[in-house]
Amino acid sequence: MRLGTNPGRRWRKGLQKPWNGIERRGGFNPGMKGYTFVDYATQAYIGLVGLLVLLFHNGTVPAWPWFVAGHAAGLALIHWLVTGNKKAQDKLGRTMLGGYGWKALDFLRHFYPVILYTGLFCETAALNRMFFKDYLDPIVIRWDQRMFGSQPSVVLMQKMPWLPVSELLYAAYFSYYVMIVGVGIALFLRDRRQFFHYVSVVSFVFYACYLIYVFVPVIGPMTFFHRAGDYALPPEMQMLAGTDSYPNSVQAGLFYKLMTWIYRVFEAPGAAIPSSHIAVALCTVWFSFRYLPRIRYPHLVAAILLCIATVYCRYHYALDVITGVAAAAVLIPLGNCLYVSRSERSLSTP
Numbered sequence: 001m002r003l004g005t006n007p008g009r010r011w012r013k014g015l016q017k018p019w020n021g022i023e024r025r026g027g028f029n030p031g032m033k034g035y036t037f038v039d040y041a042t043q044a045y046i047g048l049v050g051l052l053v054l055l056f057h058n059g060t061v062p063a064w065p066w067f068v069a070g071h072a073a074g075l076a077l078i079h080w081l082v083t084g085n086k087k088a089q090d091k092l093g094r095t096m097l098g099g100y101g102w103k104a105l106d107f108l109r110h111f112y113p114v115i116l117y118t119g120l121f122c123e124t125a126a127l128n129r130m131f132f133k134d135y136l137d138p139i140v141i142r143w144d145q146r147m148f149g150s151q152p153s154v155v156l157m158q159k160m161p162w163l164p165v166s167e168l169l170y171a172a173y174f175s176y177y178v179m180i181v182g183v184g185i186a187l188f189l190r191d192r193r194q195f196f197h198y199v200s201v202v203s204f205v206f207y208a209c210y211l212i213y214v215f216v217p218v219i220g221p222m223t224f225f226h227r228a229g230d231y232a233l234p235p236e237m238q239m240l241a242g243t244d245s246y247p248n249s250v251q252a253g254l255f256y257k258l259m260t261w262i263y264r265v266f267e268a269p270g271a272a273i274p275s276s277h278i279a280v281a282l283c284t285v286w287f288s289f290r291y292l293p294r295i296r297y298p299h300l301v302a303a304i305l306l307c308i309a310t311v312y313c314r315y316h317y318a319l320d321v322i323t324g325v326a327a328a329a330v331l332i333p334l335g336n337c338l339y340v341s342r343s344e345r346s347l348s349t350p
Contacts (some may be wrong), residue, residue, distance in 0.1 A: 034083045037342040038113050038200040045120070046074050046208040049214065053127060060129040067127070081109050081137060110196070114184070114202040118266060121276075123266035124210055128217035135217045135270060138237050140317045145240060145276035148318060153221035154241045156312040161247035169312045170255035174262075176277050179284040179299070186292055194291050204335035205283050209276040217270035217312065221314045228269055248315075259313065273314045278324025281306050285331050 010038030035043075057064035108115075129135075144151055157166070181203070187195040219228045224241040226232075238244075250256055282304045288296040307325075310316040316324075 010034070028256065036196070036200070037339045038203050039082050040195070040342070041200070041204050041207055041338075042116070042182035043075060043078060044111055045211065046071050046078070048211070049123075049127070050270050052214065054097055055128045058130055058133075060133070061127060063126075067123075075235070077090075077114065081105070081112065082309070087162060094336065106109050107241055111199075113199055117203075118302065120206075120210055121169065121349075122266065122268045123269065124213040127214050128270040131215055132217055135157050135219050135223075135231060136221055136225050138185070138234060140273060140319050141233075141237050141240060143319050144317050150222070151240055152194055152315065152318040153222060153311050153314050154243065156308075157247065157250060157314060158243065161249050163249045166250040166312075167248075167253045167255050170253060171260055173253055173277070173309040173313050173315070174259060176281050176306055179281055179302070183284045183287055185294065186295075187287070190291070194287075198287050198291075200339045201332060201335040202280060203282050204338070205331045206311050207326070209279055209330050210271075210272060212327075213271040213273065216273055218272040218320070219269050220316050221311075222263075225314065231269070252313075263315075272316055273320045273323050273325040275310055275320040275324030277310055277316070278307055278321055278332060279327040282325065282328035293311040335339060 043193065048153060050068055053061060053064050053067045053071070057067075061067065141151065142151070160166075184195065184198060187198050222228050223231060223233050224238065225244050232238075285296070285299050285303045288299040292299075307321055310321055310324075312320055
């Protein structure tokens with residue numbers, strides 16, 4: 001399949017190569033030889049966030065020197081991984097990992113963005129009050145109230161507390177993780193070029209959402225139900241919920257319990273708007289329509305259910321979903337355009 005609009009004969013031929021040969025062709029300057037679009041995007045995100053912490057840290061980031069040092073180390077490590085001397089990497093890999101050392105390092109070089117997703121996401125929770133000292137949930141709650149005359153993130157579950165409905169929607173919410181991994185594995189096995197295209201655009205969408213979380217701290221409807229640590233809504237906001245508990249029928253569900261555990265372990269307070277669940281899920285659907293036509297319509301149905309589930313399951317305000325769809329509409333074509341442009345430039349580099 002072609003990437004982009006009439007990308008050229010060389011690119012179509014390149015699709016048949018087993019690995020992402022683009023990075024072998026050089027980059028925008030000799031010092032960045034080996035860089036692909038996802039490497040530039042990752043380094044830009046890590047560098048920008050590190051700079052923001054250095055310049056704008058306050059009392060909410062007491063460990064700011066560690067964050068700055070960690071980001072600097074991350075920049076250096078990724079740069080070495082991408083451009084480092086192959087003989088030195090091979091020697092190090094064999095010393096540490098035996099005969100499979102080079103393969104392990106090669107795997108890490110191509111898959112490291114996926115490994116970083118969870119850590120970079122969780123990091124936003126420690127950095128998202130550098131620009132606003134408090135969370136902005138009251139503003140989003142007022143918007144939902146004005147648009148819908150109520151709080152959809154509370155009302156939906158109250159109106160439909162039945163176990164089959166709640167389990168369907170909690171399962172749809174969980175399918176987010178299946179979408180990311182499932183589409184990735186399918187493309188990896190099908191065509192490595194398509195897989196790297198996928199990882200590049202998904203990473204771009206993730207990084208853009210993460211950066212917004214640093215500037216716009218919104219926890220989500222869990223604040224209504226005292227599931228946001230020490231944070232408490234102003235009394236006039238709390239009154240809009242009308243309840244502070246979940247129906248017993250919902251709490252009996254297997255997927256409810258599974259998602260409760262996942263959020264307890266991995267959630268980053270203040271990472272609600274735009275919903276990265278929505279933006280990234282729609283990104284995976286976009287790749288299904290592009291490369292995996294057999295699953296595209298079931299995948300689309302699952303994504304639509306996920307959009308409903310984000311509000312029903314009380315993880316996101318309705319405005320989070322709207323902004324998540326808007327983010328997908330902007331970031332997916334932008335990421336794809338940048339990816340294709342960068343790849344074409346690499347192919348034209350001698």
